Amino acid sequence: MRVIPVDMTGVTVxxxxxxxxxxxxxxxxxxxxxxxxxxxxxxxxxxxxxxxxAEVITVTVTEDDISGDLAMGTPVALTGxxxxxxxxxxxxxxxxxxxxxxxxxxxxxx
Numbered sequence: 001m002r003v004i005p006v007d008m009t010g011v012t013v014x015x016x017x018x019x020x021x022x023x024x025x026x027x028x029x030x031x032x033x034x035x036x037x038x039x040x041x042x043x044x045x046x047x048x049x050x051x052x053x054a055e056v057i058t059v060t061v062t063e064d065d066i067s068g069d070l071a072m073g074t075p076v077a078l079t080g081x082x083x084x085x086x087x088x089x090x091x092x093x094x095x096x097x098x099x100x101x102x103x104x105x106x107x108x109x110x
Contacts, residue, residue, distance in 0.1 A: 006081040006100070015074045016056045017045035019066055019105075034062050042066060044105055046076065059100045068107025079104040 022041040024032040032041040039062035048057050059078060070076065080103030087096040 002085060004083045004085075006078075006083055008078060008081060010050060012049040013046050013076050013078055014049075015044065015070045015072055015076055016047045018070050018072065019044045019061075019063075022060060037062060037064075039064050044070060044076075046078070046105075057100050059102050059105065061102045061105050065102075065104040066106075067104065068109065070105065070107055075108040077104075077106045077108055078102045079106065 019042040022032040022043045024030045033039060034041060041060055042063050043058050043060050044066070045056055045058050048055050059081065068074070068076075082101050084099045084101065085096070086099055087094065089095070
């Protein structure tokens with residue numbers, strides 16, 4: 001699968017929704033884990049502002065790689081942000097999109 005690095009030059013990022021546990025199977029309460037480390041995965045919705053445009057994106061990160069208080073509106077740094085295109089088929093319907101993963105999400109609040 002392709003992994004595309006995201007250039008963070010001139011980008012402002014702030015928390016839109018505090019971290020939440022990423023579920024692999026919501027029905028059975030199974031938490032998603034990182035394949036390499038076994039750490040629990042979290043999602044953080046962030047407002048990504050670049051070139052005068054703003055968009056909310058969901059970033060996945062391991063729980064241990066979240067630092068600081070990530071309350072709504074908190075400015076953050078996204079270390080090692082990458083985008084991954086995905087596609088799947090469910091009940092005969094093709095779906096596709098882009099998922100985002102960061103090595104770390106760090107609060108910039110003083």
